[in-house]
Amino acid sequence: MKLSKSTMWLRSAFLAVPVVAAQVVVTQVQTELDWLPLGIAVAQEEQPEQETRRTPALRNKVYERLQEAQVAAEANDFTTAAQVLDSMLAAGGKNELNSYELANVYNLYAFVHYSREDYGKAIAAYENVIRQPEIPLAMEINTKYTIAQLYFVEEKWRQGLNTLLEWFDLTETPPASAYVLLSQAYYQLEDYPKALANVERAINMQEEKGKLPKEQWYNLARFLYFDKNDINSAVDVLRKLLTHYPDKQYWVQLSHMFGEQERESVQLAAMETAYVQDLLDRGSEQVSMAYLYLNGEVPYKAAKVMDRGLKDESIEATSRHYEVLGNAWRQAQEVDKAIPAMETAAAKSEDGELYARLGNIYLDGDEYTKAIAAINKGLSRGGVNRPDTARLALGMAYFNNEQYDKAREAFKAAGRDERSERHASQWIKYMESELDRQRQLQDGG
Known part of the structure; x- marks a missing residue:
């Protein structure tokens, strides 16, 4: 069963932007260059110095x-921390x-904010860090990365992107x-094209x-492949996931992808793999499983899925x-089981269609x-999709129940619809010939 893109959850997938929490570490390290505090720690590989800067001593x-x-x-005493920093800048300090x-004062201000x-003030403080001349290049690089992340937290995507691109210009070997x-x-x-190119690069x-690339990376790539209708690549990513x-x-999504490829047999197999492992705990997933079985001409399994889900109330x-349960049992030639299912379906329905099917x-x-x-x-309730075919069935029931006048009336009513005119006429002729045969038998007896 092919599922349309509009019905697939992929269209509403939320892809969160991971933000590495900025940490300010002020540590006194004795080196030949005097006391050097460490800057902001971010998740990146060590970068070689691209230029020599003469940094003032702390x-x-x-x-x-x-x-x-x-x-x-x-100690989470941010008020005291801010007061100390304020005093360092006050009165000409x-x-x-x-x-x-x-730079280190603003760095610590940023951490407090x-x-x-208060991400807006944190960004402003970090901007003040990189405005200072002659700070270590590593400190500038790391701070720009953190600023970009905070812009993303604020959903200021364009500013974040521009800052991140500046960071790339300063970085010789960016990590994945x-x-x-x-x-x-x-x-x-x-x-999306640039988004895909970059996540592909990271994964590679x-x-x-x-x-092993992170799960979120694969998911971002999967969404972007699907968006460009590259179903084969989306399937490859799902296999890796x-x-x-x-x-x-991922079994459910893989099944959907196979549906997009119109590969019904493997679509069914993927979904069934999840079902037999009791992974399909949502009613909607189980109903989809039943439809796939019906589409694959395995109505008995479809009925078993629906029956189990309705009994344990997951459906x-x-x-x-x-109605799905009743139709599945009927297609499986289990009429005795189809009847109570369709009786329940009809009783819960607001129109007459299901009563016609039950009949x-x-x-x-x-x-x-x-x-x-x-x-x-x-018929009396209304809402029957094909009243003419319902009346044909009604005529057959009357005929088999030996209520011939009512059968004739039902067939004539069905024949008023041109779609059933020929069948109704045939049934009337058959009934009349059968009645003639019965009369001849009686006369001969």
Whole structure:
């Protein structure tokens, strides 16, 4: 059964932008270049210095004040931390700090704002960090990366993208995770070709190193392949997801993809694999499984799926679902089981269509009186899709119940619709000939 794209969850898939929490670490490290605090820690590989910068020293008295603010921040006493930093800039103190010291003050301000979830002020503070001249290149690179991430948190996709591209210009060997972040930025801006190119690059980088790409990376690629109608590539990604991150949703999605390819047999097999492992816990998934069985001409299994789901209440007890159950049992030649299912479906329905169908099932089971009652109820209730065929069935039921006048009346009513005119006429002729035969037998007797 081919499922239309409009019905597939992929169209509404939410792809979250992962944000690495910025951490400010002010640590006194004795080196030949004097005291050097570490900048913001972000998830990236070490980058080689691209240029030589003469960075001013961090003086001990400034370090001590930064350490005081750092201790308060680590204790979640952000008010005290901010007061210490304010005092360092107040009353002309700002002019007494060199560029590197100012960068560390703003760096710690940013952490305080970030911890308070005031991302706008955090961005402004980080912008002040990179405005300072002669700060270490690594500090500038890491800060730009964090600014880009915070723009994404604020859903300012264009600013985040521009900042991230600046970061790429400064970085000689960006890690795979950075290309994923770039891909997500393009995705949010609906530039899907660039989004796909970057997530593909990230996945290839990981796989070439013998490393496993993250599940979210594969999912982003899968969505983008589907959007460009590259179903074969989407299937390939889903196979990798099932290999490395087995989950019921991927079996369901793979089944849908096979449906897009009109590969009904493997579509059924993929969904069935999930079902036999008891992974299809949603009623809608189980109903889809039943439809696939019906489409694959396996009505007995379809009926078993629906019956089990309705009994354990994982499938909602609606008229439509009981109708599917009844039709499945009927196609499986299990008329005795089809009848109670269709009775329930008809009772829950607001129109007469299902009573007309129920009448046909009664007719199949040679229960003519019940067939007559059900079809008449359906016709009187209204909403029967083909009243003419319902009246043909009604005529057959009357005929087999030896109510010939009513049978003739039902056939004539059916024949008023040109779609059933020929069949109605044939039934009337057959009935008249049968009645003549019976009279001749009686006369001869």
